[in-house]
Amino acid sequence: MKKQGETTRKYGRHIVQYPMEYSLCAGCTACEIMCALTHDGVVSPSYNRIFVERGTSSMVHTILACQHCVDHPCYDACPLKEKAMCLDENGIVYINEDYCIGCKKCIKACVFDPPRINYVWSKDKTKRKAKKCDLCRTRPEGPACIEYCQVRCIGLSDNQIPANKQLGFQAKEGGRQHG
Amino acid sequence: MDKLYGYVGKIARINLTDSTVSIIPTSNYVPKYIGGRSVCHKIFWDEVGPEVKAFDPENKLIFMTGPTTATGIPTGGRTVFTGISPNSYPEQYSWSGIGGWFGAELKFAGYDGFILEGKAPEPTYILIEDSEIKFLSAKNLWGKLVHDTQHKLEELHGKKVKSIVIGPAGENLIRNASITTSNDNVAAKSGFGAVFGSKNLKAIAVRGTGVVIPADIQKVMELRMKMGYPYMRPNPVVKENTIGMMGNEIPVEGGWLRGQVACSHGCNQHCNTMMIGMKSAFKDEKVNHVEKCVSIFAFGFKEDCPWTPVEVFGTEKNHSLACKMFSKEPLPPDPSDPYFEELYNTQKGDIVNFWKPDFDKGSIINDLCNEYGIDKWDVIVWLLPWLSMGKKEGVFDDIDFGMEIDVESEEFIRYLFDIIVYRKTYYGNLLAEGMARAIRALGKEKFGDTIYKGRYSQKIPGLRLDIPISLEAAWGHSVHWQGRGFEATINKPGWVCHNLLQMLSTRDAMTAAHHHDTYENYLKMKDDPCHSPLTVQGVIFDENRSELKDSVTTCEWQSPNVFWTEMEAQLFEAATGIEMTEEELDKVAVRSRLLFRAILIRNYGRDRDLEVNAIFPIMTYPDPNNETVSWEEWNDLTDMYYEARGWDKETGWPTRETYEKYDLKEVADELESLGKLPPSKK
Ligand code: SF4
Ligand code: SF4
Ligand code: SF4
Numbered sequence: 001m002k003k004q005g006e007t008t009r010k011y012g013r014h015i016v017q018y019p020m021e022y023s024l025c026a027g028c029t030a031c032e033i034m035c036a037l038t039h040d041g042v043v044s045p046s047y048n049r050i051f052v053e054r055g056t057s058s059m060v061h062t063i064l065a066c067q068h069c070v071d072h073p074c075y076d077a078c079p080l081k082e083k084a085m086c087l088d089e090n091g092i093v094y095i096n097e098d099y100c101i102g103c104k105k106c107i108k109a110c111v112f113d114p115p116r117i118n119y120v121w122s123k124d125k126t127k128r129k130a131k132k133c134d135l136c137r138t139r140p141e142g143p144a145c146i147e148y149c150q151v152r153c154i155g156l157s158d159n160q161i162p163a164n165k166q167l168g169f170q171a172k173e174g175g176r177q178h179g
Numbered sequence: 180m181d182k183l184y185g186y187v188g189k190i191a192r193i194n195l196t197d198s199t200v201s202i203i204p205t206s207n208y209v210p211k212y213i214g215g216r217s218v219c220h221k222i223f224w225d226e227v228g229p230e231v232k233a234f235d236p237e238n239k240l241i242f243m244t245g246p247t248t249a250t251g252i253p254t255g256g257r258t259v260f261t262g263i264s265p266n267s268y269p270e271q272y273s274w275s276g277i278g279g280w281f282g283a284e285l286k287f288a289g290y291d292g293f294i295l296e297g298k299a300p301e302p303t304y305i306l307i308e309d310s311e312i313k314f315l316s317a318k319n320l321w322g323k324l325v326h327d328t329q330h331k332l333e334e335l336h337g338k339k340v341k342s343i344v345i346g347p348a349g350e351n352l353i354r355n356a357s358i359t360t361s362n363d364n365v366a367a368k369s370g371f372g373a374v375f376g377s378k379n380l381k382a383i384a385v386r387g388t389g390v391v392i393p394a395d396i397q398k399v400m401e402l403r404m405k406m407g408y409p410y411m412r413p414n415p416v417v418k419e420n421t422i423g424m425m426g427n428e429i430p431v432e433g434g435w436l437r438g439q440v441a442c443s444h445g446c447n448q449h450c451n452t453m454m455i456g457m458k459s460a461f462k463d464e465k466v467n468h469v470e471k472c473v474s475i476f477a478f479g480f481k482e483d484c485p486w487t488p489v490e491v492f493g494t495e496k497n498h499s500l501a502c503k504m505f506s507k508e509p510l511p512p513d514p515s516d517p518y519f520e521e522l523y524n525t526q527k528g529d530i531v532n533f534w535k536p537d538f539d540k541g542s543i544i545n546d547l548c549n550e551y552g553i554d555k556w557d558v559i560v561w562l563l564p565w566l567s568m569g570k571k572e573g574v575f576d577d578i579d580f581g582m583e584i585d586v587e588s589e590e591f592i593r594y595l596f597d598i599i600v601y602r603k604t605y606y607g608n609l610l611a612e613g614m615a616r617a618i619r620a621l622g623k624e625k626f627g628d629t630i631y632k633g634r635y636s637q638k639i640p641g642l643r644l645d646i647p648i649s650l651e652a653a654w655g656h657s658v659h660w661q662g663r664g665f666e667a668t669i670n671k672p673g674w675v676c677h678n679l680l681q682m683l684s685t686r687d688a689m690t691a692a693h694h695h696d697t698y699e700n701y702l703k704m705k706d707d708p709c710h711s712p713l714t715v716q717g718v719i720f721d722e723n724r725s726e727l728k729d730s731v732t733t734c735e736w737q738s739p740n741v742f743w744t745e746m747e748a749q750l751f752e753a754a755t756g757i758e759m760t761e762e763e764l765d766k767v768a769v770r771s772r773l774l775f776r777a778i779l780i781r782n783y784g785r786d787r788d789l790e791v792n793a794i795f796p797i798m799t800y801p802d803p804n805n806e807t808v809s810w811e812e813w814n815d816l817t818d819m820y821y822e823a824r825g826w827d828k829e830t831g832w833p834t835r836e837t838y839e840k841y842d843l844k845e846v847a848d849e850l851e852s853l854g855k856l857p858p859s860k861k
Contacts, residue, residue: 020438023413026449027362028441029280030403033251037399042390043251043445045287045339054280056333056361057326059440059453059467121388148403150447151414 009111012068012091013135015050015145016157020060023153027052027061031145031154038136038144046120049133050145050154053114063154065145066116066133068092074117074132077109085132094134102128184394185246185754186214187286191312193305195378196236196297198314205291210757211842213764214245214291216274216729217771219261222294223272224774224846229782233265233370234352234377236298242282243292245732246754249283249444250393253406254734255754256443258282259366264686265354265377266370266554268615268655271685271783272775275369276729277343278443279360284341287387299379306336307385317381321350324461324550325359332384344382345372346552348600352376354613355554362451363469364442367554368656368686370613394756402753406447406737406746414439414449422538423475426482426528429536440469443734450736458539460546460593468545473555476665478541480564482637483528483803486668488521491694492701495742497522518698527637528668529644529803533567533586540589547596556687560665561614561650561657566595568631568648580606615655627651638803645800652678653793656687660694662802671806672701672708674798679718679820682794685779692725694718695741709812715823723768730771770841773833777846780832780855787831791817827857835859 017025029052036047051064068091075093078085083099085106095106107117107130118131135156136143146154190203208218219241231237240262247255257278264273285292288309302317320328325346332342342360349356349372356372357365366372375381393399416438421428436455441448456465468474476484489497489512496516499509512523544563548555567586569575575584581604585591598607609617618627627649636642650657650664658664661681662674669677676694681687696717704711724739727747731754740746745761752759779785791813798808808816821828825837834857838847850856 018413020416022415024416024438024440024453026414026439026441026446028446028449029283029444030251030447033445034400034403037251037393037396041396042392043249044388044390045284046388047390053338054361056329057363057467059362059469148400150411150441151449152412153414 010070011159012070013156013158014068015063015065015133015135015143015154016159017063018153018155020153023151025052025061025063025153026151027054027059028150030148030150031063034144034148035133038139039131044120046118047131049116049118049131051114051116051118064112064114064116065154066110067112068133068135069111073109073111074106077105079103079105088137090137092135092137093132094137095130095132097129100129102130104130106130106132182392184392184756185250185751186291187289187389187391189290190218190243191290191293191307193293193295193312194297195295195299195303195314195380198299200312203294209246210755211767212771212774213727213730213751213767215243215732216259216261216726217767217774218243218292218730219259219274220771220774220778223261224778224781226294227263227272227782231263233263233270233374236296236378238263238374238377240295240371240374240378241292242285242295244282244286245730247393247731247733247750249286249391250754251399251403251445252393252750252754253402253445253447254443254737255732255750256280256283256445257729257732257734259729259732260358260369260371262369262371262374264369264371265352265373266368266557266613266655267685268613269783271654272778273369273685274729275358275366275371275686276691276735277358277360277364277366278446278734279341279343279362279364280444281341281343281360281383281385283391283444284385284387286391287389288385289387289389295378295380298377302379302381304332304380304382304384307383307387309387309389317379320344320381322347325552326550328382329359329361332382336384336386340384340386342382342384344552345375345380346550348551348553349373349376350381351600351602351611353551353553353600353602353611354616355557357548357552357554359549359552362440362442363549365552365554368556368690370554372552393754395753398749398753402750403447416455422478422541423536424484425525426485427476427479427536429479429538431538435538442469446734448734448736454542457542457546460543461550466546468542468549470545472666473559474541474545476559477544477555478538479536480531480533480559481535482530483665483667485525485527486666486670486673487523487525488670488698488701489523491669491673492522492696492698493741494518494522494698498740498742522698526668526670526803530633530635530637531564531646532633533564535587537587537589540587540592543589544592547592551596551600553596553600556657556659557614560659562595562610564665565614565618565649568633568646569626569629571633572629572631572648574625574629574648578606613655614649614657615651618649618651623649636803636805639805642805644803644805647800652687652797653681653790654685656681658797659687659689661689661797662806663797663800668803670705670804671802671808672705672714674802675708675808675816676714676718676721678794678798679714679816680721682790682817683722683820685783688722688725691729691735692721693735694721695739696720697741709808709816710819712819712823714816715820718820719823722772723765726768726771726775727764730767766841770843773838773841773843774846776826776833777838777843777850781850781853785831787817787821787829790831830857832857 357367
């Protein structure tokens with residue numbers, strides 16, 4: 001399985017979930033909601049670029065977000081690089097949806113499982129779009145998910161070290177990588 | 180409108196008898212009925228007659244979200260079920276709120292709600308994937324506990340699926356069975372889990388990929404920042420060394436871990452307590468529970484909980500959302516308030532000595548309720564106190580229960596749940612019918628009304644207060660902030676309001692209508708609450724806001740705020756883009772309430788005699804200050820309430836003028852044809 005054991009990859013500035021000793025995720029979904037609302041003006045599980053993976057009965061939830069891989073395999077996979085998937089001056093990979101053709105290649109290339117890129121499906125092929133975290137690069141207040149998290153359990157990390165060695169990383173050995 | 184804001188536009192009519200689905204446009208009902216409970220009332224009024232019983236296939240269970248659900252508007256994730264409640268005594272139309280993420284997901288799938296009707300020929304569950312609704316065999320789910328059912332559904336349909344399920348209690352038609360969604364959120368009080376069971380319906384799972392669009396995104400963002408203080412600060416898991424409210428604190432060896440979590444999609448609060456690593460009733464490994472107020476008493480019930488006036492009566496300077504008490508983050512008290520001392524004058528609860536502290540046993544009780552899918556209120560503040568008090572008073576001496584009655588014993592608790600949930604033995608079967616019915620079958624005089632001699636006031640130290648062994652209030656529901664029994668430590672002006680609320684209801688009304696008023700009003704009504712128009716005004720406010728919070732939707736711990744009364748209108752407007760003032764929304768609330776009243780009058784013969792006689796008996800037992808109400812006082816208050824509502828005082832029936840004032844002429848016409856409209860004054 002390609003998505004296991006990717007523990008040496010370096011990451012740029014990205015969202016992390018803090019450990020529950022610092023702040024327990026309340027599971028409110030505000031991060032997902034505000035991500036979709038601020039970018040697209042809708043609330044929908046197809047639009048958010050951050051994901052609350054629910055523990056339905058453990059009630060302990062895991063926040064999954066794009067880790068902004070320095071080597072950006074998603075960007076590399078895009079057939080319309082620099083038009084659909086773009087790289088800004090700070091190394092943030094973002095999607096220009098006007099050009100996104102919804103081919104899903106970036107999603108397949110994402111090193112995480114589940115992939116950190118969301119997808120809007122539509123009967124109309126021209127409306128199929130990938131949704132990827134852009135760290136709210138054009139938002140003066142910074143990431144909306146962080147701003148609206150009621151318990152401050154997510155934040156930005158500049159840590160370049162592999163995700164599984166960071167604060168709050170909860171992956172099982174050899175299992176899926178959590179951000 | 181080219182774009183639909185707030186609502187998603189469709190209600191699914193799901194017929195389990197013939198596995199068919201048809202679609203009703205939500206616009207058939209909104210905005211005259213704005214959503215949630217108010218739409219449910221209208222559907223029920225139109226579709227279910229007086230001949231239908233709770234477990235008949237003709238009973239309809241109606242589930243509705245509100246226009247704020249899944250819009251990001253705080254607390255919009257709350258949703259509501261209505262239908263004929265098997266737990267109501269007698270069976271009547273009732274409602275039950277539930278949080279979670281199911282309602283939001285249903286909207287992402289494209290439905291504002293659904294109507295469940297008929298009865299499946301065999302155990303069934305429903306899978307909703309966007310517009311597609313499938314009826315699937317529940318053979319492999321039937322018999323499973325609540326959490327196992329949830330996990331199985333995620334295994335079958337993916338982790339993103341959101342579900343509502345019943346446990347064995349619902350399957351076996353236990354009258355107080357709950358419907359459960361994630362985070363141990365339940366619709367429990369009306370026993371709708373048993374209606375699921377009667378329809379051979381084990382669960383509904385939903386996965387939606389569509390959108391919900393709030394009309395005013397800027398306002399949504401503003402509301403998220405504004406609603407609820409203190410916001411945006413870390414919520415660490417903390418180690419607690421005791422459990423229980425003042426008077427009931429139980430030292431816990433080794434401590435326990437508490438975390439605070441939100442109950443529903445888009446909530447801006449985290450008022451539910453997560454208890455981490457608790458003893459399980461079924462597994463060797465530890466489990467997490469999410470618990471609310473009533474669960475705490477499972478851990479030990481020697482004293483009733485204390486009461487602080489600011490929880491009910493507030494000033495501009497000192498009022499706090501009630502949930503902030505739960506999340507242990509109340510606003511810091513402001514001592515510059517001239518009423519500061521009085522507002523924070525915490526009063527201790529009665530000594531009741533129902534059972535001793537036992538942390539693990541408490542965990543087992545809660546886990547059994549969570550996993551079997553059974554209402555905790557009926558168990559923790561009615562069944563178990565009844566067994567405790569009855570045993571001490573010797574009423575069970577001649578009864579062979581199959582095991583010695585001992586509420587202190589974990590073994591007995593497990594045995595008790597087993598015989599009830601699986602309807603084993605004569606007494607198990609009897610108690611499966613719910614407390615109100617069981618006690619009547621046994622003989623109410625002895626098994627309900629025997630006085631327990633172990634209740635002592637701490638307000639008048641040393642004073643013994645009478646209390647019956649069965650803590651029944653009205654309509655098959657137990658007491659709740661009603662001045663006696665459980666959460667009784669509230670003074671007369673408070674409990675008078677709560678009893679009036681319950682009289683007018685079909686169930687415990689307090690979970691969606693705790694009384695809230697200003698301290699200023701309290702000072703004016705406190706000496707003679709049964710003769711103050713402010714009591715009536717306060718209760719009407721509670722009722723209307725309760726109707727709105729289950730319709731807009733918002734939640735009990737956020738609404739109403741007596742110092743921000745236009746809040747609900749702002750939430751509605753931000754979601755739908757439909758201009759709405761507080762006055763207009765109040766009109767919607769009164770209309771909804773009137774329709775509820777009309778259903779009770781048409782289907783269940785509700786009138787003044789019935790309701791006054793249902794609620795009065797419990798108030799003849801003394802409150803912690805040794806106070807009661809007299810028959811005259813209560814009837815005077817009832818007169819005042821009916822008059823303020825525009826209802827006939829003789830019958831308790833709304834007049835034609837009142838129905839017509841709220842655009843319900845057709846309702847008045849139908850009631851008139853049935854002889855259920857009071858004579859016109861004209
Ligand atoms: S989308 Fe996936 S592959 Fe691309 S940068 Fe983010 S985590 Fe890395
Ligand atoms: S940083 Fe912005 S784009 Fe990325 S997940 Fe948060 S809200 Fe969404
Ligand atoms: S906003 Fe914060 S508390 Fe709420 S689900 Fe997201 S990370 Fe958890």
